[in-house]
Amino acid sequence: MVAITVPCTIDQIPLVKCPKAANAAVPTVDLSAPGAAAAVADACRGVGCFRATNHGVPAALADALEARAAAFFALPHKDKLEHASARPFGYGSKTIGSNGDVGWLEYLLLAVGSSSVQASSLPPSLREALEEYTVALREVGGRVLELMAEGLGLDRSALRRMVVDEGAGSDEMVRVNHYPACPLASGVTGFGEHTDPQIISVLRSNRTGGLQIMLRDGRWVPVAPDPGSLFVNVGDSLQVLTNGRFRSVKHRVVAPEARKDSRLSVIYFGGPAATQRIAPLPELMRDGEQSLYREFTWGEYKKAAYKTRLGDHRLGPFELPKPWPPPSKNPPAPITTAAARPSNRRRRITSHKCTS
Numbered sequence: 289m290v291a292i293t294v295p296c297t298i299d300q301i302p303l304v305k306c307p308k309a310a311n312a313a314v315p316t317v318d319l320s321a322p323g324a325a326a327a328v329a330d331a332c333r334g335v336g337c338f339r340a341t342n343h344g345v346p347a348a349l350a351d352a353l354e355a356r357a358a359a360f361f362a363l364p365h366k367d368k369l370e371h372a373s374a375r376p377f378g379y380g381s382k383t384i385g386s387n388g389d390v391g392w393l394e395y396l397l398l399a400v401g402s403s404s405v406q407a408s409s410l411p412p413s414l415r416e417a418l419e420e421y422t423v424a425l426r427e428v429g430g431r432v433l434e435l436m437a438e439g440l441g442l443d444r445s446a447l448r449r450m451v452v453d454e455g456a457g458s459d460e461m462v463r464v465n466h467y468p469a470c471p472l473a474s475g476v477t478g479f480g481e482h483t484d485p486q487i488i489s490v491l492r493s494n495r496t497g498g499l500q501i502m503l504r505d506g507r508w509v510p511v512a513p514d515p516g517s518l519f520v521n522v523g524d525s526l527q528v529l530t531n532g533r534f535r536s537v538k539h540r541v542v543a544p545e546a547r548k549d550s551r552l553s554v555i556y557f558g559g560p561a562a563t564q565r566i567a568p569l570p571e572l573m574r575d576g577e578q579s580l581y582r583e584f585t586w587g588e589y590k591k592a593a594y595k596t597r598l599g600d601h602r603l604g605p606f607e608l609p610k611p612w613p614p615p616s617k618n619p620p621a622p623i624t625t626a627a628a629r630p631s632n633r634r635r636r637i638t639s640h641k642c643t644s
Contacts, residue, residue, distance in 0.1 A: 349424055357554070429556060458561055480599055528568065
């Protein structure tokens, strides 16, 4: 068992109420099947995530990365700290961000630049495995973005070009999370509830569970692990780009209980360039449809997100008031000459309370 030496105690990590529930019926999409674009769009409109099969990432790449990451996390704590404390990139333990969030985990958070992982201080074997695996995940991310665009009726490159196309200047990261079994309590938060701020994220884990998603009715349900599949999440930025058609999914991780195997997951985050305008795509908007969000750049949203706690509603400050009354589907009847004739009677003006 790996012990975590950390700057906070178990008392500072919140417990999670885990009602017994069946595993979530996360939609499964065969990326190689006809109709994959429609299936991806349906999943993103409904749950906000899906399980991708036939994704093309060789199992050998995933297995090699898992083994080398496990070896790294088994090192003494002081040796791992030599690979830089996460501010924000590098090795981190228990502390998530700089606003007070903590969890029973340790992790590597690394930037991706020009298709390679910027991790020169890592052991060479781990760095090599990360670079090879990240290249494969980026390709999956690009294919998924094409399917999302097609499912929305857009040009297939409409979303991909913001993230993975050459010259996009995108903001991409890869995160390796390690959740050792917690011997002190059950239901301990591994990673607190949150949505991902980027456009998409692509996750792969080992056979140890712990991932949970929130359904639209507010219930938390577990997601069964599946090392052979990849899990794709809609991010906040994609929710805005689609004007709420796709919804980012809130999720969290519960740490393994005592005597269970550690959980290890690798997540690729696909974000656009800092200057990328984030607003509902004009070609997606119907006649008369109003934007639900004010326009911002990815750099502005990222800066705002870094100032919040994990569980905060990060999109809240960027939401626009819903129009009231809602636009009528039928235009008003034209005013006739008689109706337009002025009246000598004084009109009484009344105020109406509008509720939404």
